[in-house]
Amino acid sequence: MEKEAVQPEAWAPFAEGADHIFTNPVLAEIANKHGKTTAQVMIRWFLQRNYVMIPKSVHKKKLAENFNVFDFKLDAEDMGKIKTLDQGHSVLEDEMDPEIAESFR
Numbered sequence: 477m478e479k480e481a482v483q484p485e486a487w488a489p490f491a492e493g494a495d496h497i498f499t500n501p502v503l504a505e506i507a508n509k510h511g512k513t514t515a516q517v518m519i520r521w522f523l524q525r526n527y528v529m530i531p532k533s534v535h536k537k538k539l540a541e542n543f544n545v546f547d548f549k550l551d552a553e554d555m556g557k558i559k560t561l562d563q564g565h566s567v568l569e570d571e572m573d574p575e576i577a578e579s580f581r
């Protein structure tokens with residue numbers, strides 16, 4: 477793994493479930509291709525980009541699902557499709573909004 481001066485970490489790796497993320501059709505298509513769930517696809521995306529992420533669940537079954545991500549790999553086509561999901565802004569609080577940024581102080 478390449479050393480980075482700053483280690484990126486996801487704030488809310490599943491967007492706190494916002495924007496119907498778990499049923500997103502692009503993620504669902506990739507998940508079906510690999511016989512995995514959309515949550516597992518999202519986790520692989522973070523792992524393959526060397527981002528730290530701490531996916532939160534209060535359900536044992538989902539926690540187990542979230543650990544079961546080391547038997548498949550997203551390919552370049554999958555990564556490219558996921559890149560098209562970037563909306564250029566956060567679906568949660570937008571920390572680039574001065575008012576929101578100020579509220580974090």
Ligand SMILES: NC(=O)c1ccc[n+]([C@@H]2O[C@H](COP(=O)([O-])OP(=O)(O)OC[C@H]3O[C@@H](n4cnc5c(N)ncnc54)[C@H](OP(=O)(O)O)[C@@H]3O)[C@@H](O)[C@H]2O)c1
Nearest residue numbers: 487488489490491492493515530531532533534535538541
């Ligand atoms: N977002 C913040 O402001 C913030 C701030 C400080 C620290 N953190 C930490 O960052 C981590 C991220 O947690 P987060 O709550 O912010 O958001 P998140 O991890 O993006 O999303 C959590 C949501 O995903 C659901 N989920 C988890 N695994 C799933 C699966 N396999 N299938 C379907 N749904 C699944 C959870 O539901 P269930 O729980 O019902 O399974 C919960 O509704 C946590 O450790 C949290 O303590 C977050």
